[in-house]
Amino acid sequence: MVQPLQSVVIVGGGTAGWLTAGIIAARHHSRMKAGFSVTLIESPDIKIIGVGEGTWPTLRSSLEKMGIPETQFFRETDAAFKQGARFARWTTGAEDDAYYHPLMLPQGFTQINLVPHWLQDEHGRSFCDSVCPQGRLCDDGLAPKTITTPEYKAVANYAYHLDAAKFAPFLQRHCTAKLGVRHVLADVQTVNQHESGDIRSLTTKQAGDIAGDLFIDCTGFAALLLGKTLGVGFKDCSDILFCDTALAVQVPYETPDAPMQSQTISTAQSAGWIWDIGLPQRRGIGHVYSSRHMSEAQAHESLMNYIGPTHQDLRVRKIPIRPGYRETFWKNNCVAVGLAAGFLEPLESSAIVLVELSAKLISEQMPANREVMDIVAARFNEVTHYRWGRIIDFLKLHYVLTQRTDSAFWRENLDPQSIPDRLKHLLHLWKYQSPWFFDEFDRLEEVFPAASYQYVLYGMGFRTQVGPMDNVDSEPLASRLMQENITMTRQMCVQLPKNRDLIRKIHEHGMQPI
Amino acid sequence: MTNIVPLNSLIHRSLRVYGAASARYGDNQRFVQVVVAEFPQLVLHYPILLSKDADTGVFFCGAVLGFERDENLFLKEGEGHEGYRPLDLQRMPFYSAGSDLAIDLDHPRVGAESGQALFTESGQPTNYLAGIMHAFRDIKPGLEMTKVFIATLLQHKLIEPVDISVSFDDGSTHNLADLYTINQSVLRDLPDQTVLDLFRRGYLRLIYLMIASLKQVQELAKKKNARMLRGSESLSARVG
Numbered sequence: 160m161v162q163p164l165q166s167v168v169i170v171g172g173g174t175a176g177w178l179t180a181g182i183i184a185a186r187h188h189s190r191m192k193a194g195f196s197v198t199l200i201e202s203p204d205i206k207i208i209g210v211g212e213g214t215w216p217t218l219r220s221s222l223e224k225m226g227i228p229e230t231q232f233f234r235e236t237d238a239a240f241k242q243g244a245r246f247a248r249w250t251t252g253a254e255d256d257a258y259y260h261p262l263m264l265p266q267g268f269t270q271i272n273l274v275p276h277w278l279q280d281e282h283g284r285s286f287c288d289s290v291c292p293q294g295r296l297c298d299d300g301l302a303p304k305t306i307t308t309p310e311y312k313a314v315a316n317y318a319y320h321l322d323a324a325k326f327a328p329f330l331q332r333h334c335t336a337k338l339g340v341r342h343v344l345a346d347v348q349t350v351n352q353h354e355s356g357d358i359r360s361l362t363t364k365q366a367g368d369i370a371g372d373l374f375i376d377c378t379g380f381a382a383l384l385l386g387k388t389l390g391v392g393f394k395d396c397s398d399i400l401f402c403d404t405a406l407a408v409q410v411p412y413e414t415p416d417a418p419m420q421s422q423t424i425s426t427a428q429s430a431g432w433i434w435d436i437g438l439p440q441r442r443g444i445g446h447v448y449s450s451r452h453m454s455e456a457q458a459h460e461s462l463m464n465y466i467g468p469t470h471q472d473l474r475v476r477k478i479p480i481r482p483g484y485r486e487t488f489w490k491n492n493c494v495a496v497g498l499a500a501g502f503l504e505p506l507e508s509s510a511i512v513l514v515e516l517s518a519k520l521i522s523e524q525m526p527a528n529r530e531v532m533d534i535v536a537a538r539f540n541e542v543t544h545y546r547w548g549r550i551i552d553f554l555k556l557h558y559v560l561t562q563r564t565d566s567a568f569w570r571e572n573l574d575p576q577s578i579p580d581r582l583k584h585l586l587h588l589w590k591y592q593s594p595w596f597f598d599e600f601d602r603l604e605e606v607f608p609a610a611s612y613q614y615v616l617y618g619m620g621f622r623t624q625v626g627p628m629d630n631v632d633s634e635p636l637a638s639r640l641m642q643e644n645i646t647m648t649r650q651m652c653v654q655l656p657k658n659r660d661l662i663r664k665i666h667e668h669g670m671q672p673i
Numbered sequence: 674m675t676n677i678v679p680l681n682s683l684i685h686r687s688l689r690v691y692g693a694a695s696a697r698y699g700d701n702q703r704f705v706q707v708v709v710a711e712f713p714q715l716v717l718h719y720p721i722l723l724s725k726d727a728d729t730g731v732f733f734c735g736a737v738l739g740f741e742r743d744e745n746l747f748l749k750e751g752e753g754h755e756g757y758r759p760l761d762l763q764r765m766p767f768y769s770a771g772s773d774l775a776i777d778l779d780h781p782r783v784g785a786e787s788g789q790a791l792f793t794e795s796g797q798p799t800n801y802l803a804g805i806m807h808a809f810r811d812i813k814p815g816l817e818m819t820k821v822f823i824a825t826l827l828q829h830k831l832i833e834p835v836d837i838s839v840s841f842d843d844g845s846t847h848n849l850a851d852l853y854t855i856n857q858s859v860l861r862d863l864p865d866q867t868v869l870d871l872f873r874r875g876y877l878r879l880i881y882l883m884i885a886s887l888k889q890v891q892e893l894a895k896k897k898n899a900r901m902l903r904g905s906e907s908l909s910a911r912v913g
Contacts, residue, residue: 306730307851668729673832673853 161528164372165194170347170361170384171377172201174323175497175514177330179375181225182518184338187525191339198341199334200361200369205379212436212443213241213423213508214318216262219311221515227333229310230669236325239438239662241318242293242303244423244507250619252427252563258285258618259422260507261293262316264610266640266647274593274613275625276637286617289641292648297422299652302661310670314655318508320423320436320443343369350388357491357529358384372529375521376495380502385485385495393501395483399555399577401452401568402431402504405478406462407445410470419659425506426465427561429453430568433465434505439662447480447504452568480504484547489536492529494521501547506557509550509606516604517543546606552582553607553615559586560619589616593623676779679770682796689788690766690776692801694754698765698782701748703739705759708815709822711736712882718747718756720893721886723823723832723853732823732832732853737893740839740847746896760808760815767805769813774806825876829867830859839894843901855883 167183169176176199184197222232232238243261250256265273277289287294293315296303303317334340345363353359360370376384385391397403412419424435431448446462455477463471484501488494496517503509520539526532558572559582571577585594594609594616616623630637656664694700704724707715715721719736726733736759738745747755754762766780776783789801798806826832833856837849860880863871871877 307725307727308730664729668731671725671730671732672827672830673834 161530162372163528164526164532165196166371167195167197167373167375167525168361168369168371169197169199169375169377171379171497171499172199172205172327172331172342173377173379173497174327174330174511175379175499176201176375176377177327177334178221178511178514179377179496179518179521180340181330181334181338182221182515183522183525184334184340185225186522188338196341197339198343198369198371199331200343200345200347200363200366202346203344203365204346212320212323212438213244213434213505213511214321215508215512215515216313216316216318217512217515218318219313221519223311225333226337228672230665232329233662233665234669236321236329237439238319238321238326239419240303240421240658241320241423241508242297242315242421244425245294245297246557246615246618247424247426249425249427249432249557250560250562252565258614259287259294259297260611260614260618261287261291261297262318263291263293264316264608265290265613266644267636268610269596271633271636271640272593272595273637273640274595274617274623276630276634276641277617278593278623278625279630282641287614288648290644292644292651295648295652296655297420300418300420300658301652301655302421302658303655304661305654305656306661306664306668306670308670309673315651317421320421320438322438322440322443345369347383350384352388355491356389358388358493372492373526373532374493376493376499377497379498380481382485382495382499384493385488385490385499389490389493391490391495392486393481393483394486395481396503396551397482399551399579400482400504400558401449401572401577402447403480403482404450404455404458405445405447405480405504406455406458407443407476407478408462408466408470408473410442410444410466410473412441413469416659418657419662421658423508427563428461429566431458432506433462435465437658439659439666445478447506449568452566452571487540488517488543489539492532494536494539496521500543503550503554506554507550507607507611509554512606513546513550516546516606548579548581550606552579552585553611555579555582556612556615557619560616560621562620589621589623591624674779675777677768677770677775677777680767680774680776680791682792682798685776686792686794686796688776688791689784689786690791690801691782691785691788692763692805694748694758694762696743696745696748698785699780700754700758700762700765701743701745702762703741703744704735704737706761707734707736707759708812708819709734709879710811710815710818711757711760712879712886714757715759716882716886716889718889718892719886720837720889721883722835723826724851725853732827734819734823737849737852737890740849740893740897746893746900760812763808764805764812767809769809774809822876822879825871825874826855826880829863829871831856831880833859837890839890839897841894841901842898847897854887855880857884 169180180197180199187195243259245257245259247257273290277286296315303315304313308314335342343366345366347361348364349362351359358374360368362368374384419437426433430452433446436443446458448458480502482503485495488500497514524535526535559578561569563569594612691698715736721736723732724735738747766777766782768775790799791802793799832853835852835854838846840846
């Protein structure tokens with residue numbers, strides 16, 4: 160008789176732990192009557208790292224599936240809209256050098272690749288502005304929807320900027336009150352294993368032994384279960400991505416009703432970049448840099464220069480980043496999610512989306528019993544390795560397209576030794592054909608789709624050859640779509656409210672569920 | 674602009690207000706906010722639907738009186754309002770201010786030559802004003818009751834968007850956008866206990882009045898057709 164897998168134990172109560180608990184509990188909620196359980200063990204003392212402030216639109220469906228009203232999410236976590244990222248000074252380093260990586264797909268993306276058409280005649284417009292309205296919406300400080308748009312629905316595709324220190328406790332309340340997740344506040348002292356290496360139970364200081372069938376390691380950098388107990392090694396990627404330290408601050412607005420931007424602003428520096436995220440109550444700003452190329456004092460100075468003279472007394476938090484990921488993510492009956500699985504600089508907000516994708520995969524593929532777990536684990540490892548590889552490629556793309564030569568940091572980023580082979584091949588290929596649909600971006604849930612590559616490549620001045628007759632057949636459709644984009648942009652700029660105003664209205668009146 | 678002040682029998686003793694239905698004075702509305710107490714009368718003439726306040730996104734109940742902006746197909750200039758005139762039109766230019774009545778002195782109805790007096794010489798409310806006061810006895814609690822009714826509909830996921838597209842005899846079509854109605858499949862699947870609860874609270878009746886009122890869309894279209902026909906006839910008559 161095969162014992163069914165009934166008890167999932169998550170260790171760690173940060174964003175990764177609670178998001179994973181919520182996604183699994185929502186998906187398997189009806190099984191709880193038959194004995195299925197989700198337990199989350201959280202140390203009463205450990206502080207949440209809380210680096211993830213940027214998310215992807217996937218979080219909307221994750222929250223919706225967990226049964227969270229979006230209004231409540233905005234009100235209780237101080238969340239804001241995110242409509243993409245604006246990259247300043249990454250290409251040439253000049254004052255006016257900037258491009259958008261928006262969250263909307265280019266017009267007609269499933270029917271036609273507009274890149275060659277734009278390349279043939281740019282009409283004096285950036286790629287982003289030629290194919291989607293979102294860059295203009297961000298420039299105008301507009302929200303991605305109106306107060307009459309139902310919860311989780313968008314006029315312009317959006318994700319969230321959030322306060323991780325409020326997000327995890329919010330998820331905790333929802334998971335325990337609505338989804339039947341058992342919350343245990345206790346310190347794990349010993350991890351007890353079977354002879355096979357499987358984890359049998361955890362001995363805690365406050366709550367005795369806690370047994371389980373599947374253990375999810377959300378213990379952050381510590382990787383208590385997968386790293387320390389099961390001895391899985393760490394694959395360091397600092398030879399590809401050089402940034403290894405972040406200095407983070409929270410900056411208040413000049414006035415409570417000051418405009419709030421809905422794009423993450425990423426401004427390149429001489430040995431890294433500065434993020435700038437608008438939340439309703441404050442901005443989150445941080446300098447991510449390579450300590451090989453810049454001292455902490457210099458990094459601090461650049462950060463203060465960015466913030467300006469009025470806020471020099473803010474508390475600066477230093478966060479070490481060791482770029483890389485685990486050699487295996489799921490071993491025996493233990494799988495790591497979140498920082499325990501790996502960590503990269505927050506350049507494209509990949510941390511939370513990876514947690515969602517991992518939790519979803521675990522949840523959808525939840526092994527029926529221990530016998531089949533290794534099969535699921537192998538698939539999970541294969542997919543997750545692929546994802547980390549693609550994220551690293553995509554982050555590196557931002558560095559290899561630079562024309563900056565003003566510091567060793569930027570020059571060394573172009574060193575072929577530091578560029579993954581796959582990315583090198585793609586860059587070679589893209590000289591002759593632009594990334595699009597029937598590309599090798601064939602995975603069902605690609606973290607960064609071909610559209611993201613298009614926005615970064617052509618935002619940073621990359622050029623793909625276009626033959627004289629290449630566009631002839633699709634020219635009428637392309638012209639029509641680009642014309643429609645102009646009309647749509649104009650309409651949206653008139654119809655959409657200011658980002659700050661919509662957030663205020665959501666707090667005041669709420670959004671409707673339909 | 675509005676200039677809303679509390680109504681005062683001394684200050685406003687000689688004020689005259691034009692109270693009858695008139696497009697010129699603001700009855701030209703295609704969608705009028707209504708309260709649940711009006712449903713039994715509204716259902717005889719108008720589709721009763723829900724819409725969202727553009728400024729707050731909050732749902733409210735309304736009656737459809739026309740298809741185009743400023744079009745009230747039940748208005749006949751000089752002949753008043755055909756059928757039941759919704760309270761929200763009746764009350765113009767009055768507002769409630771706490772337990773008192775207030776008036777918008779800048780409203781074109783106020784001070785009109787042919788207006789009606791509000792007070793008798795001895796300072797008693799005229800029949801006209803008494804009627805307005807009576808209307809507000811329905812409107813004020815009515816708005817609150819309607820709010821609770823809508824919240825109950827939302828709670829049970831009984832609201833769904835509806836696309837109303839009407840074709841007219843001249844070949845044109847018109848879409849009524851941003852409107853919502855009762856989700857009948859959700860209604861059918863409600864658990865018995867919920868149905869009983871809705872019945873006891875009087876909501877089941879309101880729900881069925883809303884569903885029944887959808888039939889009025891066709892009647893409304895007929896009215897519009899007839900009006901367009903008359904318009905084209907008089908046009909051809911003039912040309913002739």
